[in-house]
Amino acid sequence: MFTMTRLSDESLRFGEELASVTLGIDTLDRRLHHYTEMADGLVVINMGWKKVREFESCAEARAALGELARKTFSLPEPDRRLYYLQACLSLDSFCAFSMGQLPELTDQVGLFLHADCAPVSEAYLKERCARLQALFDRMGYKGSLQEMTAKWEAENRVPADKVQETMLSLMAAARKKTGEFLPLPEAEYTCAVEKGGAFSARSDYNHLRVVVNIEPDYTLQSLKHLVGHEAYPGHYMQFTMRREYYEQGYGAADGLLSVCNHSSSSTFEGIADMGVRMMGWIKDDNDRAFEILSEIKSAMGTASSYQKNVLQWTDSQVRDYMHKWPMLGGEGAVRSRLRFVGDPSRAALIWSYWRGDQAVSGVLDRVEAKDMDRYLDYAYGRLHTPASLQLFH
Numbered sequence: 170m171f172t173m174t175r176l177s178d179e180s181l182r183f184g185e186e187l188a189s190v191t192l193g194i195d196t197l198d199r200r201l202h203h204y205t206e207m208a209d210g211l212v213v214i215n216m217g218w219k220k221v222r223e224f225e226s227c228a229e230a231r232a233a234l235g236e237l238a239r240k241t242f243s244l245p246e247p248d249r250r251l252y253y254l255q256a257c258l259s260l261d262s263f264c265a266f267s268m269g270q271l272p273e274l275t276d277q278v279g280l281f282l283h284a285d286c287a288p289v290s291e292a293y294l295k296e297r298c299a300r301l302q303a304l305f306d307r308m309g310y311k312g313s314l315q316e317m318t319a320k321w322e323a324e325n326r327v328p329a330d331k332v333q334e335t336m337l338s339l340m341a342a343a344r345k346k347t348g349e350f351l352p353l354p355e356a357e358y359t360c361a362v363e364k365g366g367a368f369s370a371r372s373d374y375n376h377l378r379v380v381v382n383i384e385p386d387y388t389l390q391s392l393k394h395l396v397g398h399e400a401y402p403g404h405y406m407q408f409t410m411r412r413e414y415y416e417q418g419y420g421a422a423d424g425l426l427s428v429c430n431h432s433s434s435s436t437f438e439g440i441a442d443m444g445v446r447m448m449g450w451i452k453d454d455n456d457r458a459f460e461i462l463s464e465i466k467s468a469m470g471t472a473s474s475y476q477k478n479v480l481q482w483t484d485s486q487v488r489d490y491m492h493k494w495p496m497l498g499g500e501g502a503v504r505s506r507l508r509f510v511g512d513p514s515r516a517a518l519i520w521s522y523w524r525g526d527q528a529v530s531g532v533l534d535r536v537e538a539k540d541m542d543r544y545l546d547y548a549y550g551r552l553h554t555p556a557s558l559q560l561f562h
Contacts, residue, residue, distance in 0.1 A: 184421025385498035390459035397444025439525025528555035
């Protein structure tokens, strides 16, 4: 049975301090860089924390983070000692980035996300392509791998004018499935669509909806993935449960904040990406084909960002490289990806998807059925880095 585990008083107090410092850094960064109210900034979502520690400079904020980091060594829970130390380092690195002192993308990946900063290798992509080739051969497709992928995508495509209703139907089914292993919120998520943007879909928690960019093409399988990632049991459930843990006195205040380019980013995305797996929605060869294609697309994000921001490739060169590999979504997906990796404030974040998948799936692979409720409490009830998630036992 799913039960909530309460953090120690020391960790709860630390979470309040860290939440206030985090909001202070976000406020300072917005002031220094003249963000509009609509800009994402560092803190993307605030579910109710009001206290802000004000800073006059990044140097003052970094000094405060140094004091907080020293406190982490006395926290009772091993995973909180590790997580909070890495969270302080992430925020300190963000301050350095804000001051123009962390220009290298690979340093940003390593210090913001605490993830392996290497982009995907061609060996990895070729191995995934070999798996996809074997699967499509078994399914009876003919031609080159690109031709087989295009035929499979065409056969499974959901027309743009049907995306919203298909998402709503899938969310109803996913909500029911998720309720079998997590406590559901009363409010149900809905769906809106728009065209353009640097994303496929985003979880708009403040308005209880998933917003889908219908510029890319989607298959039924990719919409199932978006539902699992953005709504049930992904981001909507992550946000809701972190708020519930805090309000019941079990979870820390920093869980009320969704922070970008942060130590929690990779596991946040990885847990959401495991949504379809958690619901048991990988049922046939079409689902398995999409799973491989999704891995290729996620991994390719690191290559695209590295090529543009480290190797200084042009958009045309990055686009040509993307077309070497089987990718879903058509030109709309390519344009969306180029907008994403072209944003200096998000260029490192794209690593969080692929590296987050690796971190979370590695833990899930060893969690036995009898321990799943404890794992869900551990994963959803507190924030994690890839390293602190590994401490689940």
